[in-house]
Amino acid sequence: MAKHRQKNSQKKQENQISLKDQLNSDLVKQLQAKKHALAKREEQRIEEEQKEKERARKEKEKNKSFEELFNESDLKWNEFK
Template sequence: MKKRKQSKVNEKPQEKQDQLTLKDTLNAGVLEQLKEKQKKLKAEEEEKQAAAEQKKREERRQRERNKSFEELLNESSMDWKKFK
């Protein structure tokens, strides 16, 4: 039993050494280009999200601005009968 466990333990470090990662096989320049591209894409995605959020806020503001008096009165939480 002990011999089997030892052989399995010895295999794991060798497997890690044998495995090459993408980072190991690429040139440093190519790796830097990929990192820059990743940063650029992330920044573009954040800008798109911010623009979409701003557009939604503007649409809500326009809808609120164009509501009729009746719609505003119906949405009000105050009990207007108390003031009559």
């Protein structure tokens, strides 16, 4: 039983040639460059989304009515009367 397990594990190790080993180096470099480009594009997309959210927040703040600003104020207006 133990010999059978050893043979199976040895066969698995022999069969476990990585994909990188099977592909030629130019293709690996192309894939890595594509991965890097996609990661950079994703970073840019996230950054643009954050800028858009910030712009929308500022626009909303700018368009608030006096009542909304008054209600959000932390000051106690009764003290100033």
